[in-house]
Amino acid sequence: MTNGRFTSRMKGLGSVSLAAIAAVVLLPGQAEAQQQAPADQAAGAEEAIVVTGVRASIQRALEQKRNADGIVDAITAEDMGKFPDLNLSESLQRIPGVTLDRNAVGEGQAINLRGLGPEFTRVEINGMSGTSNGTGGRFGNSEGGRGFNFEILASELFTNATVYKTSAADQEEGGLAGLVRLETPKPFDYRGFKLSASAQGNYSEIADKVDPRGALLISQNFDDVFGISASLAYAETTFRSDTAEGGSWRPFAGANTGTRASDAVRAALNANGTRYYHFADDRETLGATLAMQYRPSDTLLLTVDGLYGNLKSDRLALRDDMAIESGANAPLATTIENGVITAGQFTGIQQRVGANFLTTEEDFYQVNARAEWQPADGWTVRPFVGYSRRKADRSFDLYSFRLAGQNGSFDPGVVSYNVRGNFVDFSSTGTDFMSNPQNFLFNVFILRPSQDKDEEFSTKLDVERSFDSALDNIKFGIRYADRDKDRVATQERLQRSAGVAATAVPNLGSVYDLVDYHVSGAGSNAPDKLLSVDLAKLRDTFYPGGKAVTGTFVRPLPGFGAQQSYGIGEKTFNAYAQAEFKLDGFQLISGVRYVRTKQTSSGNQVANLFLPTEVITPISKSKTYSAFLPSLTARYNLTDELVLRAAYSRTLTRPNLADLAPSETVAGIDAGGGTGTRGNPDLDPYFADNLDVGLEWYFAPEGLIAGNAFYKDIKGFIDTRTFTQARTFPRQSDGVLVTGPIVFTEPVNGVSAKIKGFELAAQSRLSFLPGPFSNLGVILNYTYTDSSADFSVANDVRSRGLPGLSKNSFNAVAYYDDGRFDARLAYAWRDRYLAQFSDDFGIPRFTDTFGQLDFSASYNITDNLTAQVQGLNLTKEQTINQSSGRYLPYGVAELDRRFLFGLRLTY
Numbered sequence: 044m045t046n047g048r049f050t051s052r053m054k055g056l057g058s059v060s061l062a063a064i065a066a067v068v069l070l071p072g073q074a075e076a077q078q079q080a081p082a083d084q085a086a087g088a089e090e091a092i093v094v095t096g097v098r099a100s101i102q103r104a105l106e107q108k109r110n111a112d113g114i115v116d117a118i119t120a121e122d123m124g125k126f127p128d129l130n131l132s133e134s135l136q137r138i139p140g141v142t143l144d145r146n147a148v149g150e151g152q153a154i155n156l157r158g159l160g161p162e163f164t165r166v167e168i169n170g171m172s173g174t175s176n177g178t179g180g181r182f183g184n185s186e187g188g189r190g191f192n193f194e195i196l197a198s199e200l201f202t203n204a205t206v207y208k209t210s211a212a213d214q215e216e217g218g219l220a221g222l223v224r225l226e227t228p229k230p231f232d233y234r235g236f237k238l239s240a241s242a243q244g245n246y247s248e249i250a251d252k253v254d255p256r257g258a259l260l261i262s263q264n265f266d267d268v269f270g271i272s273a274s275l276a277y278a279e280t281t282f283r284s285d286t287a288e289g290g291s292w293r294p295f296a297g298a299n300t301g302t303r304a305s306d307a308v309r310a311a312l313n314a315n316g317t318r319y320y321h322f323a324d325d326r327e328t329l330g331a332t333l334a335m336q337y338r339p340s341d342t343l344l345l346t347v348d349g350l351y352g353n354l355k356s357d358r359l360a361l362r363d364d365m366a367i368e369s370g371a372n373a374p375l376a377t378t379i380e381n382g383v384i385t386a387g388q389f390t391g392i393q394q395r396v397g398a399n400f401l402t403t404e405e406d407f408y409q410v411n412a413r414a415e416w417q418p419a420d421g422w423t424v425r426p427f428v429g430y431s432r433r434k435a436d437r438s439f440d441l442y443s444f445r446l447a448g449q450n451g452s453f454d455p456g457v458v459s460y461n462v463r464g465n466f467v468d469f470s471s472t473g474t475d476f477m478s479n480p481q482n483f484l485f486n487v488f489i490l491r492p493s494q495d496k497d498e499e500f501s502t503k504l505d506v507e508r509s510f511d512s513a514l515d516n517i518k519f520g521i522r523y524a525d526r527d528k529d530r531v532a533t534q535e536r537l538q539r540s541a542g543v544a545a546t547a548v549p550n551l552g553s554v555y556d557l558v559d560y561h562v563s564g565a566g567s568n569a570p571d572k573l574l575s576v577d578l579a580k581l582r583d584t585f586y587p588g589g590k591a592v593t594g595t596f597v598r599p600l601p602g603f604g605a606q607q608s609y610g611i612g613e614k615t616f617n618a619y620a621q622a623e624f625k626l627d628g629f630q631l632i633s634g635v636r637y638v639r640t641k642q643t644s645s646g647n648q649v650a651n652l653f654l655p656t657e658v659i660t661p662i663s664k665s666k667t668y669s670a671f672l673p674s675l676t677a678r679y680n681l682t683d684e685l686v687l688r689a690a691y692s693r694t695l696t697r698p699n700l701a702d703l704a705p706s707e708t709v710a711g712i713d714a715g716g717g718t719g720t721r722g723n724p725d726l727d728p729y730f731a732d733n734l735d736v737g738l739e740w741y742f743a744p745e746g747l748i749a750g751n752a753f754y755k756d757i758k759g760f761i762d763t764r765t766f767t768q769a770r771t772f773p774r775q776s777d778g779v780l781v782t783g784p785i786v787f788t789e790p791v792n793g794v795s796a797k798i799k800g801f802e803l804a805a806q807s808r809l810s811f812l813p814g815p816f817s818n819l820g821v822i823l824n825y826t827y828t829d830s831s832a833d834f835s836v837a838n839d840v841r842s843r844g845l846p847g848l849s850k851n852s853f854n855a856v857a858y859y860d861d862g863r864f865d866a867r868l869a870y871a872w873r874d875r876y877l878a879q880f881s882d883d884f885g886i887p888r889f890t891d892t893f894g895q896l897d898f899s900a901s902y903n904i905t906d907n908l909t910a911q912v913q914g915l916n917l918t919k920e921q922t923i924n925q926s927s928g929r930y931l932p933y934g935v936a937e938l939d940r941r942f943l944f945g946l947r948l949t950y
Contacts, residue, residue, distance in 0.1 A: 096901075097860040097867065098808065101745050101820070112623075112632055113209035113676050113690055114737050114751055116140075120202050128897070129245075129256075129278075129915075129943070131201055132193035135223070137854050138206050139751070139802040139824040142873045144847070146194070147322045147360070148282035149922065149938035153190045156220040157208065157753060158798050158828040158848035161190025163696045163729075165218030168225045169348040171411045171429040172215070172524070174497040175700075188699045191223075195352040195407055197276035199241070199258035200330045202228050208753070209735050210692035211674050212619040212634025213505065213518050219696035219731045219757070227332040227350060230262045230270025236950070237262040237272075243911065243945030249283040249561075249937070250323075256280075256943070267338060274332045282324040287565040288934030289460065289467025290316015290366065291886035292926045295384060300715045301372035301391040308377055312931065313384040316883055317460050317469040318364030319476065320934075321558050321573055329353045342417040352407035360399040361558060361575050363476040365392055365458045365469060368884075369715030375457065383931065385462040392458040394446035394471055396483050396551055398576035405435040425505040425520075432498040439491040442576050444483035444551040446473050451484070451546045463566065465891075465923050465932050470568045477570045481552030484545045485595070488537035488585070493607075497700075499526040503617075515625040518634070522617040528700045529611075533604035535597055536773070537585065543594040554580040562937045563921065598773070605647035605659045609704035609722070612643040613697070621674075628680035638695070639669040644724035646705040653773060653780055662705055664724040670695060688737040688751075698726040698761060702790040709785055711772035716783035718884060719770070727792050731757045745820060746807035753800055760794040762834060765885045788881045796845060800828035815861060822856040840887045840928040841880060849874040866900035878924065888933055891923040907950055913943040 100119045107117040116138040128134040132151040136143040144153040144161060153161035166173035173191045207214065207222040214222055239260040244253045255278070262272035296309035303309075333349040370391045378386040411429030418424060448455035456473025474482065503522035510516060539548055556577040560570055585592045621634030645663040650656075674692035681687055704722035711717035737751035770785045806822040830845045844850060852873040859866045872894035882888035898914040919940050924933040 096862065096865040097858050098745060098820075098865075101806070101822075101858075105741065105745065105747055107205060108747075109686065109739070109741055111207075112630070112678065113207060113211060114688055114735050115205060115207055115209075117203065117205040119204075120198075129198060129913075130193055131196065131198045131204060131225070134198060135204060135206065136871050137822075137856065137869065139804050139854075140208065140800075140826045140828075141206065142847070142849055142852050142876075143871070145922070147320075147936075148284040148324055149916070149936070150194065150282065152192050152194050154193075154223070155847040156206070157755070157800065157826075158830060158845060159220040159755075160847040162188050162699055163218065163220035164190070164223055165215065165221075166191035166223045166225065167215070168350060168409060169227060169411060170224075170413060170427060171348075171409055171431050172217075172499050172501065172526075173225075174407070174409075174431045174433040174499055174526075175528075188701070189217075189697065195328060195330070195354040195405055196350075197258065197278060197328060197330050199276040200227055200274055200332055200350075201225050202232065208751070209674075209676060209690040210672075210694050210733070211632060211676060212621040212636040212672070213520065214636075215522065216617070216636060216638050216672060216695055217697065219694045219729055219755075227334065227348065228260055228262060228272050228274055229334050229336060229346065229348075230264045230272040231267060231336050231338075233262050233264055233272075235264055237264075238950040239947065241911070241945060241947040243943050245278070245280060246942045246944075247281050247283060248940040248942070250281045250939075252281050254279040254281055256945070269338070270334075270336045272332075272334045276328075276330040278326075278328050280324075280326045280328070282322070282326065282939070284322045284936055284938060285560050285562050286320040286322075286934050286936040287466060287562045287569060288316055288318050288320060288924075289314035289462075289469075289932050290318065290926070291883035291888065291933065292383070292929075292931045293884050293886055295367075295371070295374075297884065298367050298369055298371040298715070299373070301370055304373035308374060308379070308384070311377070311379045311382055311384045312927075312929075313367055313387065314460055314462075314467050314469075314931075315368045316364065316366045317458070317467055318362050318366060319560060319569070319573055321359065321361040321363075321560055321575070323361075323558070324356055324358040326357075327355045344415045345412070346414070347412045348410070350407070350409040352405075354403065354405040356401070356403040358399075358401040358403075359558075359575070360401060361573060362397040362399065363395070363573050364397065365394040365471050367392055367458065367460075369393070369713055370454065383462075383929070386460065388457050388459045390457055391454055392471075393454050394456070394458070394474055395443055395486060396476070396480075396555075396574045396576070397441055397443045398578075400438070400440045400442070400576075400578055402438045403435060405433070407431075407433045421509045423507040423509070425507070426502075427504075428502040430498070430500050432496070434494065434496045437493050437495070439493070441487075441489040441491075442578075442581060443486040443488070445486040446471075446482055447484045447545060448473075448482075451544060453484075453545070462932060465935050466564065466566060467932050468566045468568050475570055476574050477557070477572050480555035480574055481550055483551035483555075483574070485539060485548040485550060485585075489534065490536070491532065491534050493530065493532040495528075495530050497526070497528045499524055501525070513624055513626045515623045515630075517623070518619075518621040520619055522615075524613075524615045524617075526613045526615070527610065530607070530609055530701075530704075531604075532607040534600045534607075536600065537591055537595050538598055538773070540594055540596050541779075548594045549584050549592060551576070553584050556580075562935055563919075564935065600653070600773075602649040602652045602657050602659060603709075605649055606652075606706050607708050609644070609646040609701075609706050611645075611700045611703050614641045615639065630676075630678040632674075632676040634674055636672040636674070637669070638672060640667065640697070642666045642668075642703070642724075644703045644705050644722075646722070648705075653771065664705055666724065668727065670728075670730070684741045686739045686741070688735070688739070690733070690735040692733045693730065694733060695728045695730050697728045698790065702726055702761065707787075709770050709772050711770065711774075711781075711783055711785060713774050714781045714783045716767075717772075717785055719785040719787045721787050721789040723790050726761060726790060727759050729757055729759050729761065731755045743807055743810075747804060749802075749804045751802045753798075753802075755798040757796040757798070759792045760796040760832060761790045761792055762794045763880055764789045764791050765881065786885045788885060794832055794834055796830060796832035798828060798830045798845070798848070800826060802826045818859050818861040820858045820860070822854070822858070825851070825853040827851060838928070840877060840889075843928070844877055846877045846880055849876040863903045864900070866898070868896070868898050870894060870896045875925075875930075882926070882933075886927055889925040889930060891925055891930075893920060893922060895920055901947070907948060909947045909949070911943070911945055911947055915939075915941040915943075
């Protein structure tokens with residue numbers, strides 16, 4: 044398998060000391076730089092050398108890092124549209140300590156920082172909170188998380204991204220792991236008139252299709268007195284990914300609700316979710332920025348920023364399965380190895396074609412105004428006011444058909460599976476999921492529209508007083524923020540009427556479609572096509588004239604919708620004070636931030652769910668908490684090139700919004716049970732005490748060797764309690780009310796966790812090489828992260844690593860830039876990590892080691908016209924998932940290889 048071979052070769056780099064690499068590869072450049080210094084200084088008196096392209100971006104990022112008060116990393120674009128990745132989250136993964144969360148089709152959607160998930164990193168855009176769309180999970184539907192999703196905003200809209208890994212009192216709270224600040228173009232960033240336009244084709248190898256992508260920036264700066272800039276980015280993108288899965292592994296007893304198997308077989312683990320997935324996403328994104336700046340005097344600067352993003356997505360998540368999750372009889376045959384059923388033959392297994400059609404229309408608005416005023420010598424006043432709103436309207440509709448025999452009885456044939464490396468090969472004597480649609484009878488249709496809205500109004504006032512003494516400045520300020528997160532969900536089902544035979548309702552044969560399917564290495568049993576649903580035919584057949592077809596009825600489930608609807612309100616007041624001291628190359632910043640939050644959680648309590656006597660009662664719960672967050676940052680310039688840093692801070696992150704909801708959800712299949720979730724409005728925030736120390740050597744304009752060590756002591760870490768309770772719910776196949784065991788997960792406070800690690804980085808232009816090779820450069824970084832936690836359950840898999848934490852990760856970038864042609868070859872790799880603590884039936888799911896190789900290049904045809912090309916996932920890596928702490932095969936996903944090509948015009 045490509046992924047295994049390639050990453051196993053590259054993994055060894057993670058354990059190589061970057062200091063050793065730097066000594067061999069980078070330091071000759073330092074020696075040459077010292078030899079050339081006198082000549083360069085002499086030449087500099089006559090002619091300034093302007094560095095552009097990749098080198099200019101690298102130098103600006105290093106300058107930001109060097110001049111920062113704390114431990115910071117940055118990525119910059121020399122010009123709009125020159126970030127080397129389509130999605131800004133994919134660019135951020137090049138920074139030490141940052142790893143990437145990918146969606147079902149392999150695109151980056153969120154970031155992890157120093158082993159903590161997306162919800163622990165605060166994201167600001169132009170100084171304003173980046174509101175969340177709540178997206179999560181493999182379907183990209185609403186999960187109420189706080190983590191910022193980057194999919195809606197194209198990288199072309201941004202010119203700078205800075206990651207703050209240490210905290211200060213003048214930074215807004217909420218990022219226990221750190222803070223990411225994003226900036227869009229400003230007119231005063233440019234001289235006079237500026238025009239930049241790009242047009243690209245985006246080729247998907249799996250879909251065999253080219254989609255358009257374009258961006259435009261227009262900016263006018265009138266003598267640094269008034270300026271206006273606007274940018275626009277538009278893209279159509281076709282995504283495709285297929286997976287072959289065995290799903291979660293649990294004791295066979297959970298599925299053995301038919302004829303009873305022996306105790307030994309019931310105790311052995313079996314693959315619960317043998318299935319094929321086909322993901323397809325047709326997406327359209329539009330983004331725009333507007334900025335105005337006005338400087339009426341030397342002492343006053345006014346800035347207004349606006350940002351808009353729109354995403355439209357039509358997705359198909361097709362699941363053709365023969366899941367051994369319920370109804371199973373005693374197996375006809377099994378092979379049990381170390382308590383695991385590695386091969387078996389089963390009867391009584393549901394075999395289904397389940398087409399999930401998901402639509403999303405999402406809007407993101409943000410506007411803010413800020414000023415920088417110097418009313419007197421040594422005084423600076425910075426008022427700010429802003430509003431941000433993110434709204435997502437979604438539909439999540441399941442159309443399910445179930446295999447039946449010639450006599451109409453469900454679940455015929457023998458289902459077999461066999462474990463083979465990372466794959467679980469499976470088959471059925473009843474279907475190959477390609478050729479017998481007429482045998483799949485109507486099962487259930489579930490329609491689940493929802494709306495998520497997250498909006499925040501915030502205003503703040505920062506004041507700075509500068510001095511001409513060892514006390515360099517003091518800062519103090521206040522901030523007020525009002526944030527509301529609302530989710531409204533409804534649900535209805537189309538079900539077979541009582542007494543109507545399953546064969547009397549139209550079947551899949553009337554509405555089927557076939558879609559392409561391929562996963563490299565999936566074996567001879569895997570089909571090359573999958574049965575799916577033609578949505579237009581289905582609507583005509585099952586909803587003629589907008590009404591349910593004869594033999595079926597529409598069943599609204601208001602109780603279900605009420606349980607999944609909630610609102611969370613947070614009113615936050617902040618105040619801080621901070622002092623900065625400077626003396627002979629030494630800098631000390633000390634401060635404290637006070638935070639007070641009033642939280643209101645609203646939801647619904649449902650009595651007699653699904654019964655005629657069902658009653659929905661709104662409920663609400665309020666909570667107020669406050670905290671002091673001290674911070675201390677020190678920096679000492681040991682020499683002109685050597686910087687020593689140290690920092691202490693206390694930080695917090697509030698719980699995910701869905702976790703605070705006073706609600707309960709149930710996903711039951713039949714009397715065998717299902718899964719459920721429950722919120723907890725009494726949750727407290729996470730708090731962490733953080734220690735950081737770093738050493739940075741800037742040995743050349745494009746050269747750096749750096750090391751950072753970090754430690755986080757987290758209190759109140761939210762654990763997930765799992766328990767089983769009986770619930771009554773409509774059986775999926777016919778809507779008959781049944782009672783079965785539901786495995787619930789519920790968030791609870793109380794766990795303490797510790798994270799420690801270090802980051803190593805080295806980069807330099809290889810100027811000591813002869814001729815054109817002197818234009819080569821390398822960027823290397825490696826991060827080690829480890830965690831420990833006192834979870835209540837012995838041998839909890841999170842004790843090996845918190846969710847999202849990879850022990851080892853590294854980046855290796857080689858670049859070339861001669862002023863006319865530049866190119867980058869970038870490889871990003873991360874170790875195995877816990878992707879989801881509670882997947883199917885509450886079983887943990889891990890994602891195995893993954894590395895991706897990307898390429899980008901540009902050539903200046905003229906001073907104003909540049910040709911660009913990019914290649915993403917050049918080696919066609921696959922994502923491999925594993926189940927439970929035994930790392931049993933969960934699934935293998937085929938990811939796309941993508942090429943982009945186009946032109947960029949600047950003036």
